[in-house]
Amino acid sequence: MNEPPRSTRSRWDWKLACLQTIARVRASDARRGLLLDCVETYLPLTAREQASIDRAMRLPENKEFLQMRKLWSERIAEKAEKRGIKLGERQGIKLGERKGIKLGESLAKRQTLLAQMRAKFGPLPRGAARQVSAIATPRRLDTLLRRVLTAETLSDMGLR
Numbered sequence: 001m002n003e004p005p006r007s008t009r010s011r012w013d014w015k016l017a018c019l020q021t022i023a024r025v026r027a028s029d030a031r032r033g034l035l036l037d038c039v040e041t042y043l044p045l046t047a048r049e050q051a052s053i054d055r056a057m058r059l060p061e062n063k064e065f066l067q068m069r070k071l072w073s074e075r076i077a078e079k080a081e082k083r084g085i086k087l088g089e090r091q092g093i094k095l096g097e098r099k100g101i102k103l104g105e106s107l108a109k110r111q112t113l114l115a116q117m118r119a120k121f122g123p124l125p126r127g128a129a130r131q132v133s134a135i136a137t138p139r140r141l142d143t144l145l146r147r148v149l150t151a152e153t154l155s156d157m158g159l160r
Contacts, residue, residue: 011050023065109141
């Protein structure tokens with residue numbers, strides 16, 4: 001099988017030519033961005049070759065490409081930022097919902113406990129009501145909700 005003739009152009013020279021062509025082509029920024037991605041993917045360069053192309057890109061005749069590349073990278077960064085913000089908002093909403101549910105459950109348990117204590121023991125001293133209102137853990141509230149069923153006094157519940 002015959003091999004095609006090898007070019008005398010270097011890889012970075014081919015890549016530079018591709019990038020210059022993309023900069024001049026009449027296409028939307030999105031299409032040019034896709035072409036740019038394609039070239040970046042399929043014409044990878046060594047560090048030395050990349051340094052050569054970077055020097056060549058700073059030449060005045062490549063100004064248009066640099067502007068296109070900058071605009072494209074800014075758009076990519078903008079899209080990534082928006083995606084990140086949306087993701088953060090969704091996570092924040094979920095976290096807020098979970099916290100809200102927990103707070104609502106604790107509030108309902110406190111109100112139920114106070115109602116059961118009033119039904120069983122009559123009007124409560126302020127100190128006992130404050131103690132119940134200050135309970136932060138659902139586990140402690142659950143314990144007191146069970147204890148109120150068998151307690152004879154507030155002291156039996158560990159309250160004053």
